[in-house]
Amino acid sequence: MTGPALERLLADGPRLTVGMITADLTRLGDEMAVLERAGVELVHVDVMDGVFCPMLTVGPPVIKAIRTPLLKDVHLMIDDPLPKIAAFVDAGADMITFQVEGAAQPHRVLQVLATATNANDPARGIVRGIAINPSTPVGAIEPLLDEVDYVLVLAVNPGWGGQAFIPATEGRLEAARRLIEGSGRRILLGVDGGVTRANVARVAGLGADVVVSGSAIFDGSAAAENATFMLDQVRSAGRSDAARVPVGTGAHP
Numbered sequence: 001m002t003g004p005a006l007e008r009l010l011a012d013g014p015r016l017t018v019g020m021i022t023a024d025l026t027r028l029g030d031e032m033a034v035l036e037r038a039g040v041e042l043v044h045v046d047v048m049d050g051v052f053c054p055m056l057t058v059g060p061p062v063i064k065a066i067r068t069p070l071l072k073d074v075h076l077m078i079d080d081p082l083p084k085i086a087a088f089v090d091a092g093a094d095m096i097t098f099q100v101e102g103a104a105q106p107h108r109v110l111q112v113l114a115t116a117t118n119a120n121d122p123a124r125g126i127v128r129g130i131a132i133n134p135s136t137p138v139g140a141i142e143p144l145l146d147e148v149d150y151v152l153v154l155a156v157n158p159g160w161g162g163q164a165f166i167p168a169t170e171g172r173l174e175a176a177r178r179l180i181e182g183s184g185r186r187i188l189l190g191v192d193g194g195v196t197r198a199n200v201a202r203v204a205g206l207g208a209d210v211v212v213s214g215s216a217i218f219d220g221s222a223a224a225e226n227a228t229f230m231l232d233q234v235r236s237a238g239r240s241d242a243a244r245v246p247v248g249t250g251a252h253p
């Protein structure tokens, strides 16, 4: 499915999506307003079920309660997503990304998502994403490329915010990008986990369309300043990407 949400994300990348699990969950409205004022367009909600990964976080009721104009980017780190998809759709997810390792039939989950209607705005569509753990061969995305809108490469093992970025992710992003290009479809590439003030410029320069960062922004003290800084770094990487487009590609007549 395509829709305005996907078209918007495919244009003018890369984008920062901010993980909210380390925000002050008792003042979520204020925390979302901080992101909005900084110019952030997406909020990344890490759903952990205590089965697929060690931690338990939030589910559909909290996603529904988040009042924000930001796109709700829902990352399901859960076992057996298929029967739970409808609850996340009803809660107002604009993007639903599930771990391929948790799904017996990941292709079917994508097909079911294609029939879902965005609860915020039916015209917006729902971006259908798959995520892969650091130990999952990148080739696992290949059979799903005919249905998927978004491929998210995890740079940490699912479980907590604040873990270190696994260096092998760089090569995995490149491999995923090549497979996406080979598909001939317009598919977003994202990277999630361990993106900090120190490495954001480098990570954003790796060619992903979507960069997830959580605890580097909601660090308990300077969310507004962190969001502005991270957003600026991600956008600068996009500008330098554009500058690197070789002459003769038609991108710069």
Ligand code: DX5
Pocket: 019, 021, 044, 046, 075, 156, 157, 158, 159, 160, 161, 162, 163, 192, 193, 194, 195, 212, 213, 214, 215, 216
């Ligand atoms: C991994 C999650 C990530 C992570 C992001 O378990 O999918 O979204 O919490 O948090 P940071 O940016 O703190 O690594």
Ligand code: ZN
Pocket: 019, 044, 045, 046, 075, 192, 212
């Ligand atoms: Zn995540």
